[in-house]
Amino acid sequence: xxxxxxxxxxxYNKANSAQVSLQTFVNDPYKQKxxxxxxSPNAPDIFFNWGGGNLEQYVKAGQVFDLTSALNGDSxxxxxxxxxxxxxxxINGKYYGVxxxxxxxxxxxxxxxxxxxxxxxxxxxxxxxxLTDVDTLKSKGxxxxxxxxxxxxxxxxxxxxxxxxxGGPTKFQNIVDGxxxxxxxxxxxxxxxxxxxxxxxxxxxxxxxxxxxxxxxxQTLLSSAKAGMELMGSWEFSGLLGTFPDVIKQxxxxxFPFPGGIPGGTGNPKDVVGNPDNYLSVTTTxxxxxxxxxxxxxxxxxxxxxxxxxxxxxxxxIEGIQNQLSTGSYGDYxxxxxxxxxxxxxxxxxxxxxxxxxxxQSLLTNLQKVFNKQMTPQQFxxxxxxxx
Numbered sequence: 579x580x581x582x583x584x585x586x587x588x589x590y591n592k593a594n595s596a597q598v599s600l601q602t603f604v605n606d607p608y609k610q611k612x613x614x615x616x617x618s619p620n621a622p623d624i625f626f627n628w629g630g631g632n633l634e635q636y637v638k639a640g641q642v643f644d645l646t647s648a649l650n651g652d653s654x655x656x657x658x659x660x661x662x663x664x665x666x667x668x669i670n671g672k673y674y675g676v677x678x679x680x681x682x683x684x685x686x687x688x689x690x691x692x693x694x695x696x697x698x699x700x701x702x703x704x705x706x707x708x709l710t711d712v713d714t715l716k717s718k719g720x721x722x723x724x725x726x727x728x729x730x731x732x733x734x735x736x737x738x739x740x741x742x743x744x745g746g747p748t749k750f751q752n753i754v755d756g757x758x759x760x761x762x763x764x765x766x767x768x769x770x771x772x773x774x775x776x777x778x779x780x781x782x783x784x785x786x787x788x789x790x791x792x793x794x795x796x797q798t799l800l801s802s803a804k805a806g807m808e809l810m811g812s813w814e815f816s817g818l819l820g821t822f823p824d825v826i827k828q829x830x831x832x833x834f835p836f837p838g839g840i841p842g843g844t845g846n847p848k849d850v851v852g853n854p855d856n857y858l859s860v861t862t863t864x865x866x867x868x869x870x871x872x873x874x875x876x877x878x879x880x881x882x883x884x885x886x887x888x889x890x891x892x893x894x895x896i897e898g899i900q901n902q903l904s905t906g907s908y909g910d911y912x913x914x915x916x917x918x919x920x921x922x923x924x925x926x927x928x929x930x931x932x933x934x935x936x937x938x939q940s941l942l943t944n945l946q947k948v949f950n951k952q953m954t955p956q957q958f959x960x961x962x963x964x965x966x
Contacts, residue, residue, distance in 0.1 A: 579679065582886040586877045598873055616641045616861060623864040624873070629666035629675060629857045630927040631754065631934065636859075637669045643860040646672045648871050658879035662925040663895035666854040675857030676878050680812075680892030681919045682853035684735045687814055688807045689800055689825075690832050692720060696806070701832065704839030705743075712781045715806045721783035723776075724805035725949075726791035730942030731930055733949050735809050736776075738851040738929055739836045740769035746845040747924040754932055761962040770948055770955030772840075777949060787950055794821050801825040809836070811852050812915050815908070816891055826908075833914060850918055851926040855895050888912070895919070940966065 580602055587598045601622070603611060608626075615621055616636055627633045636642050649656040656664070659677055667675030688701060693711075696718050702708040715722040726732040741749050745765030752760035760766075776782065783805075789795040797814070799805040801822040808814065815833075819826045838847020858878065860870045877883055879896055887894045888902055893915045903912040919925060930938040944961055947953035953961070 579890065579892075582883070582890060583678075585886060586880070586883045589882065590873055590877055594869075594872070594876075596869055596873070598869070621861050621863050623866050623870040624858050624860055626678065627675060627857050627859055628927075628931050629854060631932040633667060633674055633857065633859065634669050635934075637674050641862055642674045643862050643864070643867060643871075644672050645674060645676065645860065645871065645874075648875065649673050649676075652875060655875050655879060658896055660895045660897060660920055662922050663854045663919065666925065666927055667857045667859070675859040676874050677855040677895040678858045678878060679856045679894075680887060681855055681895050681915065681925075682812050683850040683915065683918050683922075683925065684739070684809060684811045684852040685836060685850070685918060686807050686809050686834050687800060687818075688832050688834065689803055689805070690830050692803050692806045693832075696720065701834035702837050703834075704837050705841070705843075706839065708837050709779070711806070712776070712779055716780050720803075721799065721805040722781045723807045723809065724789065724796040724799040725782050725786050725809070726789045726796050727782065727786035727946070727949055728788055728790045729792070730946045731928075732791050732796075732810070733773075733945055734929055734942060735811075735851065736773055737769055737945060738926060739809075740772050740840075741765055741845075742849050742851060742924070742926060743836070743838060743840045743845040743847065744769050744772075744843045747849060747926055750926055750929065750932075753929075759963065762959045767955045767959050770958055773948060774951065774955065777951060782949075787946075797821055800831070812893070815911055833911070835918060846923050848922050849924040849926070850922045851928065853928055853931070854919075854925045893919075937962075937965075 580600065583600055587600055590596060591598055612625060616625065617639070633642065663677055663681055664673070667673055686701070692715070696714050698711050698714060702711050712722040745763070749763055749765045752763070796808050796810070797818055800808050801818065815826070818831060825831050858874055860867060860874070864870050884894050884896050884899060885902070893903065893912050900913060900916060903909060903916050930942060933941065941962065944953060944958050948955065948958050
């Protein structure tokens with residue numbers, strides 16, 4: 579990614595006689611440096627962020643330049659981006675960032691050999707289909723769905739999707755907005771109840787609490803045909819390609835959206851959750867603000883930059899690139915990811931990034947208790963409502 583960014587920077591500098599340069603850090607030290615750096619005399623002109631709640635804290639501090647006029651003043655630039663992704667950098671009706679990398683929605687991966695041996699001809703399209711397939715796989719002695727239960731963020735994807743399918747994206751937005759009683763909404767309790775129904779049904783097997791994602795635990799189970807499915811972000815494809823390349827190269831892994839068709843649910847089955855993208859924003863203190871905005875305008879949707887992103891396996895949040903994505907070894911996968919996002923009315927940012935760090939930690943801790951049947955859905959709702 580840094581190579582692609584530097585190529586774009588060099589091209590811009592050459593064409594505009596500018597002096598844009600890139601400075602990089604590893605993840606956690608970067609976040610710490612950013613918190614102190616944006617309020618210092620040495621703040622960068624442009625900074626990398628995750629949008630949503632991560633970006634909002636800097637917007638509230640008055641440290642981020644409003645890009646709304648620049649985007650609205652150049653409709654071609656604004657229309658270059660997929661709206662549901664661009665909107666993750668929209669705070670209180672104003673735009674404070676533009677997408678810089680690839681989209682990362684979450685969805686199901688499945689082992690095609692496992693499905694075939696179990697007699698499952700097509701991936702589940704509805705909630706009842708999913709439950710039926712869970713029962714079928716379990717009856718064959720196969721763990722239906724592998725989940726890295728030792729890490730709460732992997733379990734969070736289930737709550738994110740179920741709440742959206744049960745009540746729509748406004749239910750989580752109420753939580754983000756801090757509305758009274760939002761955590762105790764019946765849709766939240768219903769979603770958690772459905773999670774425990776999956777647990778009771780044996781959907782995740784019996785040892786999921788000890789499975790770890792960082793050491794490829796779920797990838798091992800899925801690729802070795804010991805599990806049928808895994809709900810994970812789009813990055814799992816490159817993870818499998820790097821760790822278990824044969825299952826990808828031999829076309830043994832398939833994918834499908836999180837099912838809709840939940841009885842009584844009001845959410846749109848085309849909605850997705852995950853990480854919409856990463857973003858570049860401009861600081862209010864920048865002494866080169868015009869150049870910074872111009873760089874974003876001429877680079878982030880530039881055809882050469884988009885081409886380079888695709889060449890390294892990224893799926894850019896850019897309109898009209900289906901044909902470009904369909905070429906290459908993994909065209910089917912890339913076009914699936916792109917269509918999933920392109921056709922989504924709503925793309926909800928991962929809750930552990932959209933919420934404050936303190937709330938996120940309580941959320942993940944309590945959710946693991948729900949998965950492990952150490953806490954009831956109502957107890958979870960009450961605890962989160964009380965800030966515990």
